[in-house]
Amino acid sequence: MKGSITLDTVPSNTFALITSINADGPTRRRLLDLGLVPGTRVEVLQRSPMGDPVAYNIRGAVIALRKEESSQVQTSR
């Protein structure tokens, strides 16, 4: 399966490859600091009851991101 989707729409228990970050300023900085650098493989772990935030395994640490952040991360599968 190919195609470019944002991280928030990647289904649970699957992997996604980061291709780019569509944010700038502090948000971009923040996402990069968390390890969301292009080329990183991220595992989508689980969604919270309301569907937001979602827990991701990013380079060995589990980090929860809200939709407003994860929707700015472009991925391919």
Add this chain to the structure above:
Amino acid sequence: MGLTYQSTGITSRENFNITCISNEPVIALAGNPNTGKSTLFNALTGLRQHTGNWPGKTVLQSKGTYIYNTRKYLVVDLPGTYSLLANSVEEEVARDFICFAKPEVTIVVVDSTCMERNLNMVLQVMEITSNVIVCLNLIDEARRKKIQIDTEKLSRTLGIPVIPTAARNKEGIEELMNTTNKLISGQIKPRPNLVKYDKKLEDAILHLESKIKPLLGDELSTRWIALRLLDRDTKLISALEDFYDKHKILEMSKEVMA
């Protein structure tokens, strides 16, 4: 992640002024959250600090001393951060401390089981100060997971000492104290290999550095400030204003932003 600077309105300035009074060498523990900074802190000082997540307070709360070779050292446990680029109060506290309180040594505590995500922080600290030691903590955990780390090579590549430890079992603590001691007395002189950026950026850094130097002197890493100004890090500028002559900084930032 954490409270934002705006939401608490705490300035981190008061938080570390107290540490500047004493004349013992100051050692700062920095690093990502959950890498065992507080465990290491307790192993070093023999205290039993349970550090909670109180943004801004952590610096005040977890201070301790230890004696090695008849010399007393002051250890400060900084809040865990992913970065030093100040998006939250914790990061701001950590950055201001490393940058303005100028600890004699900054120990960056790294989780040996997921190093790649931790090394970002090491590189950032290296840009601020050259008195850095990398502490590969949780090495027992890494061994259990069959992760082998070539500490020699890592140390050579980074240009700074790398010490593997398992703070939980006090493994490597002695060596960490010894290395810290050597660094303070000048027996070891770290030469951090800094990140080289592309030519355009390097030129801009050089240009800015020449302007920053007469204003701030050698007190701070001009390279780092130049980079932050290029990043348009307005919070750093306001932090600089707090610690140095306001007018000079304002002028400088205006010049730079133009």
